Amino acid sequence: MQPTPRTTRLAEVPSPHRTTSIRFHKLAALAALPLSLVGCRHPGFPETPAGYREYAYVSNGGTNTVSVLDLVYLRSDRTLQVGSQPSALLANPVRNEIYVVNTQSGSISVIDALANNVVATIPVHRMPVSIDVDPTGHRAFVSNSGSNSISVLDLDQRREIAEVPAEQPGKAHLSPDSRSLVVPSQASGSVSIFAVGAIPQPGVLSSKEVPLSRRAHFTGCPGADSTVILPDSSKAFVACSSAHQVMALNLAAANASWSARQDPSLTTDRLLTMVEVGSTPIHLALKPDGGEVFVSNMNSDSISEIATQTNDVGGTYMIGTKPVSGIVSEDNSRLFVSNSGDDSIGLYSIDDGKLVSSLHTGSGPSSLAFSADEHLLLAVDAHSGDVSVIRTLSKLGPNLFTILPAGSGPNAIVTKVVSRQPRV
Structure with a gap:
């Protein structure tokens, strides 16, 4: 039997990141490496099966692309034209589709990830800012x-089926059980919780379906985001x-659930506490096991660690200048934080409770994403218009x-x- 052919990523180049005084123009030169290097094998990169394809998608608000x-080969593949002022992205969990929120043009662009082209535009309403998708992808x-x-x-x-009133909604998030949609409002300093109706089987229409209804509303969270x-x-x-706070909320459990039978009060949405953290808590990163939340305190140059069982702060740690985003590894051991003020990624060891290294990036690192195997961390460099690959x-x-x-x-x-696989 012939062995399965393999594909390897771009070979590593001598990194200029040997000192902390590196200049950005040296980093940018990495992006101009000749493509003759593409496909060279490097033992440090994991092998991938033949035909394996993985892409990153970056929304560019200044160029509408x-x-x-x-x-796989660590190179630019193409640039797609979308709507005006794209500001958010989401990958469908079960389909080869990427959704682009076009804030200025009031629409959602649908990218076919297999062909990497825009296949549809869904009109919504004024100034859309976020999108979330249920686990079924429908x-x-x-x-x-x-x-x-x-x-x-x-x-x-690929059409709107309902529009539900919400007070200046911000970045909405659907709960993993698809029962609750949590919608913060930065402008009004409040949080609304919506009950999500049952999703019918594909092709089955129900006139009685109520897709979304507001269940609870909480005030007192300035700049809720x-x-x-x-x-x-x-x-x-x-x-x-x-x-300088994080609002902790109980989400109503289903009446027939085990937790509700043990404690009937859990069937009600309620405010649990306001957790004191640092100044300007701008981003929350959750451990995959749900045990802790890490808060990026932008104007305190720190992160706060919240234990989710007790809603207490376990510690606050200096991380870098103006931290704006964080992401936790799948094994719950490492937190990466983008520091927009000093062009770095801070690596925090969760087990050891300390900053272990600082990695230089392009200018103004912000949003972060892992590759599927977490061998690569991608940081959007908002000021220099590129992506640092760690x-x-x-x-x-x-x-x-x-840098790409x-x-x-x-x-x-x-x-x-x-x-x-075929579309579901």
């Missing part, structure tokens, strides 16, 4: 901040970015590998492994 980056929820509403989309038909929901859907945490695993520890070009004003990134 999405940059497509090939994560339904989406779009926050229209300029229309004070939430659009419910049928992704099979970044939100995380625990894997068991029991709690939500919302960053009050104009203050090797997370190597003999010398995490290091900057290369994006467009003007990049602001969000998602990754997607392309499946050749």
Whole structure:
């Protein structure tokens, strides 16, 4: 039997990241490496099966485009024209589709990740700012901040099926059990929780279906923005970015659930506490196991660690200048934080409770994303218009590998492994 052919990523180049005084023009030169290097084998990179395809998608608010980056060969693949002022992205969990929120043009662009082209544009309403998709991949929820509403989309038909009132909605998040949609409002300093109706089987219409209805509303969270929901859907945490607190909320359990039978009070949405953190908590990062939330305190140059069972702060640690985003490894051991003020990624060891290294990037790192195997960490460099590619695993520890070009004003990134299975 012949061995399965393999594909390897771009060979590592001598990294200029040997000192902390490196200049950005040296980093940018990495992006111009000749493509003759592509495909060279390097023992430090994991092998991938023949035909394996994985891409990163970067929305560029300044050029109304999405940059497509090939994560197998680490090169720019193409640039797609989308709507005006793209500001958010989401990958469908079961389909080869990427959704682009076009804030200025009031629409959602649909990218076919298999062909990497725009195949549809779904009109929504004024100033959409976020999109979330249910785990089946059939339904989406779009926050229209300029229309004070939430659009419910049928992704099979690629159309809006309902519009529900919401007060200046921000970045909405659907709970893992698909029962609750948590919608912060940065402008009004409040958080609304919506009950999500049952999703009918594909092709089955129901006139009695109520796709979304407001269940609870909480005030007192100035600048309510970044939100995380625990894997068991029991709690939500919302960053009050104009203050120094994180709002902890109980999400109503189903009446017939085990937890509700043990404690009937859990069937009600309620405010649990306001957790004191640092100044300008701008982003929340949740451990995959749900045990802790890490808060990026932008104006305190620190992160706060919240234990989700007790809602207490376990510690606050200096991380870098103006931290704006974080992401936790799948094994729950490492937190990477983008520091927009000093052009670095801070690596924090969760087990050891300390900063272990600082990695230089392009200018103004912001949004972060892992490759599927977490061998690569991608950081959107908002000021320099590119993406820093960090090797997370190597003999010398995490290091900057290369920088790939994006467009003007990049602001969000998602990754997607392309499946050749038929659309569901």
